[in-house]
Amino acid sequence: MKNVVIIGAGVAGLTAAARLKDIGYNVTIIEKKTYDGGNVASWDRLFPDSRRASRLIDDVRRPLGEGVTIHYDQRITSLVKMKDGRIGVGTESLGIIHADALLVASGFSLFDAHLKEEYGYGIYDNVYTQADLESMFSSGKVLTRSGDIPRRIGFVHCVGSRDEKVGNRYCSKVCCVTAVKQASEIKQLYPDAQVYCFYMDLRMFELPYEDMYFNAQKLYGVRFIRGRLCEAAEKMDKSVILKVEDTLAGQTLNLSVDMLVLMAGMRPASDTARIATMLGLHCNKEGFLTPVDIFSRGNETEVDGVFLAGTCTGPKTIPQTIADARSAAIRIDEYLKKRKK
Amino acid sequence: MIDFGYGITRSNRLNLDEADLSLARKMARREKSFATCIGCGTCTAGCTAGHFTAYNPRKIQLMILNGQTENLKEDLKKCMLCGRCQMLCPRGISLRSLWSKLYRALDDGRKTPAVTRDIF
Ligand code: SF4
Ligand code: SF4
Ligand code: SF4
Numbered sequence: 001m002k003n004v005v006i007i008g009a010g011v012a013g014l015t016a017a018a019r020l021k022d023i024g025y026n027v028t029i030i031e032k033k034t035y036d037g038g039n040v041a042s043w044d045r046l047f048p049d050s051r052r053a054s055r056l057i058d059d060v061r062r063p064l065g066e067g068v069t070i071h072y073d074q075r076i077t078s079l080v081k082m083k084d085g086r087i088g089v090g091t092e093s094l095g096i097i098h099a100d101a102l103l104v105a106s107g108f109s110l111f112d113a114h115l116k117e118e119y120g121y122g123i124y125d126n127v128y129t130q131a132d133l134e135s136m137f138s139s140g141k142v143l144t145r146s147g148d149i150p151r152r153i154g155f156v157h158c159v160g161s162r163d164e165k166v167g168n169r170y171c172s173k174v175c176c177v178t179a180v181k182q183a184s185e186i187k188q189l190y191p192d193a194q195v196y197c198f199y200m201d202l203r204m205f206e207l208p209y210e211d212m213y214f215n216a217q218k219l220y221g222v223r224f225i226r227g228r229l230c231e232a233a234e235k236m237d238k239s240v241i242l243k244v245e246d247t248l249a250g251q252t253l254n255l256s257v258d259m260l261v262l263m264a265g266m267r268p269a270s271d272t273a274r275i276a277t278m279l280g281l282h283c284n285k286e287g288f289l290t291p292v293d294i295f296s297r298g299n300e301t302e303v304d305g306v307f308l309a310g311t312c313t314g315p316k317t318i319p320q321t322i323a324d325a326r327s328a329a330i331r332i333d334e335y336l337k338k339r340k341k
Numbered sequence: 342m343i344d345f346g347y348g349i350t351r352s353n354r355l356n357l358d359e360a361d362l363s364l365a366r367k368m369a370r371r372e373k374s375f376a377t378c379i380g381c382g383t384c385t386a387g388c389t390a391g392h393f394t395a396y397n398p399r400k401i402q403l404m405i406l407n408g409q410t411e412n413l414k415e416d417l418k419k420c421m422l423c424g425r426c427q428m429l430c431p432r433g434i435s436l437r438s439l440w441s442k443l444y445r446a447l448d449d450g451r452k453t454p455a456v457t458r459d460i461f
Contacts, residue, residue: 158431162379164430164431165433201379228382228386231387243386245385247382252391
């Protein structure tokens with residue numbers, strides 16, 4: 001039986017593993033964290049239909065059954081293309097695993113919001129990221145640092161995305177929808193709260209997203225202000241005062257909020273560059289792995305037997321990630337069948 | 342001519358067909374980076390001059406692009422060339438350079454009116 005090794009037990013890795021196992025391959029997943037599900041594991045609910053993130057992970061994990069081995073808490077130390085065409089995957093505790101095909105599904109990390117110092121993350125009490133807010137939603141307690149119910153909440157779009165000053169020109173794709181989702185969820189929780197979203201462009205690109213935006217306005221009264229946050233400062237009472245231009249009004253404004261939520265963008269996962277170097281894969285200027293051709297060979301690399309899936313090639317929604325992982329599984333199967341002959 | 346007591350009111354609409362875009366063309370050549378402005382307003386929100394006056398660096402760029410140059414030089418005098426806008430701009434536009442080059446362009450526009458229009 002041929003061996004397929006997958007790097008990453010996130011949504012992409014789990015999805016591809018299930019398909020490959022069904023086809024009849026021996027699948028091993030190497031995961032750096034101590035749990036599966038990747039970034040989605042720390043989420044509460046998902047857009048567009050508010051399903052539980054835990055349910056989604058259950059759904060992608062269930063078809064794995066017995067046939068797939070996941071090794072957690074692993075660090076990859078070497079990746080070597082061998083003479084016989086296989087790939088040697090080395091880790092500290094497992095030694096070398098010989099893979100007939102390797103799928104890189106190493107995913108993304110959230111942009112480190114500390115780097116936008118002018119927004120005060122890690123400095124002011126009541127500045128959070130969207131991931132922090134998801135944890136609060138999961139725990140059922142959305143409160144300020146001092147334990148009060150927030151009356152005004154501000155969401156800042158494009159934190160660490162579309163920003164030359166942090167070296168990320170690209171759009172992270174999912175954060176606009178996430179802001180709309182979270183803004184609506186806050187209003188479900190606290191109908192009297194005032195919620196503001198500060199955006200440059202609202203990217204509601206899939207069919208249901210515009211409805212979410214519409215409902216955020218109509219049902220929840222979320223106020224959308226077109227302007228990018230210039231800076232935030234903390235007041236004596238630990239609320240956060242925002243300085244921003246309402247570009248539609250052509251007027252600068254000050255507004256204080258009890259909670260400021262930063263929509264941190266997607267960065268390639270921390271190991272991406274290391275994996276790329278070991279295998280000789282290409283990264284684009286953003287640091288994401290690049291497939292051979294984005295139209296026709298979106299899961300393939302220049303290195304024979306090495307494939308890509310999920311957000312390691314760029315920001316994706318979860319449905320896009322799942323579709324991409326399935327397509328990678330099919331490509332790997334095609335490749336291995338051809339090699340057999 | 343008989344004075345009927347009323348005249349023609351100038352349209353408040355921007356007329357890009359008739360606008361004099363010579364300054365826009367000139368500035369596009371002299372400071373290429375400002376072509377990438379996305380109008381996010383960060384420069385304006387952080388502008389030192391804009392804190393006390395209605396000065397709006399985001400709009401100044403639009404005025405250049407739309408040929409609304411009448412009050413531009415007077416407006417520009419409010420700018421202290423502190424460079425804060427440039428530090429904040431997410432597009433990495435060289436705004437401080439734009440302002441000083443704009444000032445110079447408005448000056449030489451005065452010395453050589455009309456003719457320059459056709460050159461650029
Ligand atoms: S999806 Fe929206 S918030 Fe995220 S980077 Fe793109 S424009 Fe900014
Ligand atoms: S900060 Fe830069 S991109 Fe934003 S409006 Fe000002 S010049 Fe344009
Ligand atoms: S350089 Fe001029 S436009 Fe820019 S922030 Fe300073 S005063 Fe404002």
